[in-house]
Amino acid sequence: MSKSNSIWKQADSFLAMTRKILVNGVTAIVLIAITFTFLGGIFASFGDSEEVSAENKVLWFKPIGVVVDAEVYGSNNISIEDLLNGGSEAKQYELQDLLDVLGAAATDDDLSAVYINVSELGMYWASAFKIAEAVKNIRDSGKRVIAYAEGYGNNAYLISSQANEVLVNEYGGVDAFGFSRKREYYVDLYKNIKLNYNVFTAGDFKSGPEPYTRDSMSENDKIAWNAFAVPMWKKMTSMMEEGRQLPEGTIQNYGDNVHIMLTEEPEPAQVALNLGLVDMVVTREEIRNYMFEEFPNNEEDIYAFPDSISIDEYLSILESDTNKSPNKIAVVNIEGAIMTGEAALNVAGSDTIVKNIQSATKDEDVKAMVLRVNSPGGDVWASELITNALNEFKNTGRPIVASMGDVAASGGVWVTTNSDEIWAEEDTLTGSIGVYGIVPTMDGLYDWAGIKVDGVSSTKAGEWDPREAMPGYMKDIIQSSIDNTYKKFVTKVAENRGMAYVDVLPIAGGRIWSGVKALELGLVDKIGDLEDALISAANMADIEDYSVKTYKKEADPLDLFLQEILKNIDYQVKVDPSLKILLEKSSKYSKIINPEEENIMAYCFECDAIENL
Numbered sequence: 001m002s003k004s005n006s007i008w009k010q011a012d013s014f015l016a017m018t019r020k021i022l023v024n025g026v027t028a029i030v031l032i033a034i035t036f037t038f039l040g041g042i043f044a045s046f047g048d049s050e051e052v053s054a055e056n057k058v059l060w061f062k063p064i065g066v067v068v069d070a071e072v073y074g075s076n077n078i079s080i081e082d083l084l085n086g087g088s089e090a091k092q093y094e095l096q097d098l099l100d101v102l103g104a105a106a107t108d109d110d111l112s113a114v115y116i117n118v119s120e121l122g123m124y125w126a127s128a129f130k131i132a133e134a135v136k137n138i139r140d141s142g143k144r145v146i147a148y149a150e151g152y153g154n155n156a157y158l159i160s161s162q163a164n165e166v167l168v169n170e171y172g173g174v175d176a177f178g179f180s181r182k183r184e185y186y187v188d189l190y191k192n193i194k195l196n197y198n199v200f201t202a203g204d205f206k207s208g209p210e211p212y213t214r215d216s217m218s219e220n221d222k223i224a225w226n227a228f229a230v231p232m233w234k235k236m237t238s239m240m241e242e243g244r245q246l247p248e249g250t251i252q253n254y255g256d257n258v259h260i261m262l263t264e265e266p267e268p269a270q271v272a273l274n275l276g277l278v279d280m281v282v283t284r285e286e287i288r289n290y291m292f293e294e295f296p297n298n299e300e301d302i303y304a305f306p307d308s309i310s311i312d313e314y315l316s317i318l319e320s321d322t323n324k325s326p327n328k329i330a331v332v333n334i335e336g337a338i339m340t341g342e343a344a345l346n347v348a349g350s351d352t353i354v355k356n357i358q359s360a361t362k363d364e365d366v367k368a369m370v371l372r373v374n375s376p377g378g379d380v381w382a383s384e385l386i387t388n389a390l391n392e393f394k395n396t397g398r399p400i401v402a403s404m405g406d407v408a409a410s411g412g413v414w415v416t417t418n419s420d421e422i423w424a425e426e427d428t429l430t431g432s433i434g435v436y437g438i439v440p441t442m443d444g445l446y447d448w449a450g451i452k453v454d455g456v457s458s459t460k461a462g463e464w465d466p467r468e469a470m471p472g473y474m475k476d477i478i479q480s481s482i483d484n485t486y487k488k489f490v491t492k493v494a495e496n497r498g499m500a501y502v503d504v505l506p507i508a509g510g511r512i513w514s515g516v517k518a519l520e521l522g523l524v525d526k527i528g529d530l531e532d533a534l535i536s537a538a539n540m541a542d543i544e545d546y547s548v549k550t551y552k553k554e555a556d557p558l559d560l561f562l563q564e565i566l567k568n569i570d571y572q573v574k575v576d577p578s579l580k581i582l583l584e585k586s587s588k589y590s591k592i593i594n595p596e597e598e599n600i601m602a603y604c605f606e607c608d609a610i611e612n613l
Contacts, residue, residue: 053110053309056112056307057110057111057307057309058111058113058114058115058291058306058308059105059114059115060310060311061102061115061116061117061118062115062116062118062311063091063093063118063121063311064091065090065093065121066091066093067093067094067098067122067124068093068094068095069095069335069372069530070094070335071094071552072343072344072345072553073554090122090345092345093311095127095130097311097315098131099130099134100318101318102114102138103134103137105138105143105314106134107141112144113143113294113295115291116135116145116147116159116163118149118155119150119152119156123155124405124406124407126405126407126425126427126515128155128159129427132159132243133162135147135159135162136162139164144164145162145163145165146164146291147161147163147165147166147167148168149167149168149169149172150169150171151168151172151173151175152168152172152173152174152175152176153175153176154175154178157176157240157277158236161239161240161243161244162239162243163243165279165280166244166277166278167279167281167282167290168272168273168278169283169284170269170282172268173271174268174272176236176251176254176255178233179229185210185214185216187212187213187215193445194448195441195445196440196470197439197440197441198475198478200436200437200439200475200478201435201436201510202435202436202482203435203486203508203510204220204509204510206432206436206509208436208510208601208604209436209438224511224512225512227511227517228514232514237252246275246276250277254275258271288303289302292306294306295307325545326365327367327543328365328549329367329368329537329541329546330366330368330551331369331370331530331549331551332353332357332360332371333551334348334386334415335348335372335375336348336375337375337377337603338377338379338383339378339382340382340385342553350383350385350386353386354386354389357369357386357389357390357392358389358392360549360551361396363549366398367543367546368398368400368401368537368543369390369398369399370400370401370402370534371400371401371415373403373404373405373408373416374407374412375409375411376407376410376412376603377409377411377412377413377432377601377603377604378410378411378601380435380600380601381600383411383414384414387415390415394418394420398541399537399541401419401420401421401423401533401540403423403529404424404428404430404515404524405428406429407604407607408430409430409431409607411601411602411603413431413433414492414602417493418496421525421536421540422496422524422525422526423524423525423528423529423532423533423536424515424524425515426516428514428515429512429514429604429607430518431507431523432510432511432604432607433490433504433508433510433511434489435482435486435602436603437478439466439470439478440466443469453465460473481600482600485600489508489602490504490505493508493523497522497523499522512604515527534546
């Protein structure tokens with residue numbers, strides 16, 4: 001009896017403890033939520049009462065994060081990368097916000113100067129050209145622009161070269177060495193580990209799956225890449241040299257011979273100074289002292305930087321669009337790899353995009369739509385879901401204008417095929433009209449391990465197992481599906497462009513093109529930016545005045561709450577740096593190649609090669 005009582009007592013104690021943990025846990029979460037809400041209200045009230053002014057200040061243009069067309073709120077989950085990086089994603093800067101800030105600075109007499117540091121800003125080249133033009137405009141307006149970095153890559157130097165003065169840290173340098181595209185080829189590795197990858201493609205220039213089929217870069221891939229990269233590099237070096245008033249060919253000569261220069265002068269920063277790529281080589285303390293001498297702060301603190309105004313603060317004082325016209329033009333963004341599911345940073349989730357299109361379709365005040373595409377493509381099924389929703393909008397008699405941003409390739413072209421007009425920017429990477437599929441099989445590994453797979457099946461269609469070698473009839477089925485999807489893709493492009501199918505084939509095949517070349521080939525209608533596309537959409541809808549309604553993913557309160565908690569918890573996860581790099585690389589491509597799914601993809605791997613250079 002005593003043992004029985006003891007057992008029940010222990011059980012009761014355990015249940016009481018469990019209840020206490022649950023109650024206290026829930027209470028803690030509720031209290032944290034209330035605390036954040038309360039503190040947020042307090043901070044907001046303080047923020048409202050403080051007037052932001054640019055008078056006698058330096059615009060501190062130092063964005064750290066990534067450039068996007070439209071910010072995506074939340075990511076639907078807390079990823080491994082988030083945990084390794086302290087629970088926060090990269091800060092997103094909308095391109096138009098950055099251009100608005102720089103554009104206003106050019107004519108703002110209150111500002112003393114503009115300080116530029118974009119060395120920690122990830123962007124594509126088309127965005128870099130736009131930002132560089134905006135910096136050049138500030139310099140040409142007579143306002144002083146000072147650029148600094150602890151190391152310059154292509155895009156950072158392109159932008160910074162337009163400043164009046166370019167400074168570099170003594171341990172930095174200028175690594176503006178053009179567009180290098182190197183890939184890893186796995187075919188021998190898979191042979192060694194007995195893993196068989198069955199690759200199916202449609203398009204002579206569709207090079208995405210080549211790492212699974214070759215041990216080197218194909219000639220077609222080299223041709224397609226150089227046709228895009230060579231003129232782009234020429235344009236970039238010309239702008240750099242004009243900004244720095246350097247002789248033509250200086251940057252090319254630097255890239256070709258820097259290995260010789262560094263043997264004679266082993267300090268990269270000094271080499272850059274000798275060539276006129278930069279004006280000063282400084283330490284962090286020296287740049288601070290230099291800025292104090294030029295623009296002393298109100299406190300006359302020699303150990304502090306000038307009185308400055310940040311990007312966000314400057315945005316807050318710019319005049320907002322007061323146009324309240326009942327006529328709306330919807331802007332729907334497709335940004336990142338096109339996949340099924342909800343949108344997140346670098347992922348154009350079809351579920352989110354379809355919801356946005358349907359919301360615009362239901363709104364009778366929306367008179368036209370601009371589809372802003374900044375995507376290297378992705379899953380064909382997800383792309384078709386988006387296209388179907390666009391077709392429903394188009395069937396209401398309202399026009400759709402596509403606006404291609406930095407990249408609109410492969411599946412990014414697929415989703416524009418319902419558009420009444422397509423705009424691209426000069427430096428847009430587009431094309432890559434091709435399709436592929438990858439199906440791994442385990443037969444080689446099983447043979448090596450001595451494992452046999454056998455059994456029976458009710459039908460011929462159900463007898464093949466991925467643990468066995470892929471039979472010829474299965475390969476024929478999959479290749480037929482790939483070819484059929486490619487035919488649909490080319491047909492969609494041909495019908496949209498008013499071209500014959502046979503005329504599209506030579507410019508398809510998975511080959512990439514610049515926006516300028518795409519215009520020449522008839523793949524796009526006009527060259528211009530988002531604003532040009534909006535004006536054109538208004539003309540098509542026959543409206544003189546309009547307001548712009550941008551559809552975005554709704555913020556998930558729970559997701560934002562968890563992100564906020566992670567930001568405010570002081571924790572660190574010690575991870576080998578090499579493992580961290582591996583996780584960052586693998587997570588990106590795991591969205592595109594998933595061995596567990598036999599997806600048909602329209603994705604441009606070439607686009608990833610120069611995303612952040």
